[in-house]
Amino acid sequence: HMSSPIVTVDANARVLEGAKLLAGKGIYCVPVKKDGKFVGILTLDHIAKAVAEGKIDANVEEVMRPKIVLVEKDTKIREAIRLMRDENVRILVVTDRGEPVGVITDQKILTKLAPEQ
Template sequence: MAGTVEDIMTANPTTIRANQSVREAAELMRAQDIGDLVVLEDGAPVGIVTDRDLVVRVLADGGTAEDEVRRACSTGLVSVSPDDPQDRAVALMRDRAVRRVPVTRGEDLVGILSIGDLAMERDQQSALADISAQRPNE
């Protein structure tokens, strides 16, 4: 039986302010060995930015490493509560076609949940679970 989002989320995700630069985002991702950051504005989550977003939405579109992260991040952010059932998160991610959702308690960011987290929990023998369990490329 599926548990709650809190059972499988990554607690205390790495964040960046919307007005910080694309370069700072890339450096933070490299230092933390991660591929995404939760973007904050006035302390509240307003988006998610991935390493791919930095390339596709900024650099390939004529932007520079000094552009603000807000140019690259997703909009229309949806979130889940740590107490939500995993099935609710799956349905939300499917309906909104997103791979990651912030986990919030009230207005506080407490975690992030990825499609890989769900794959590893739901079907440890799946290709996605295998990929998600591997260390990132160096």
């Protein structure tokens, strides 16, 4: 249920580049990388706030949430939901023995759990 390969944005990219990436991929949030490491999450909410504050040319690192939560790929959905709730995040980076292999979002989990209409 995860998205793979991982779409990421560089911490040094401009907010506008992050906005174009999210819009182009039709996604709400994206992990932020710096020097090959995950350093945070950029969401549409962060972008909207940056635009409202006139920071469209700021670096992603200045407006992102500097928190990333990792889970192993064999983590149960119930545990992933608990982690999202406890850590107050909407996206988890999925790892395979510590190596990032994808991401899972609250939206994807809800879609999976919701009955077909």
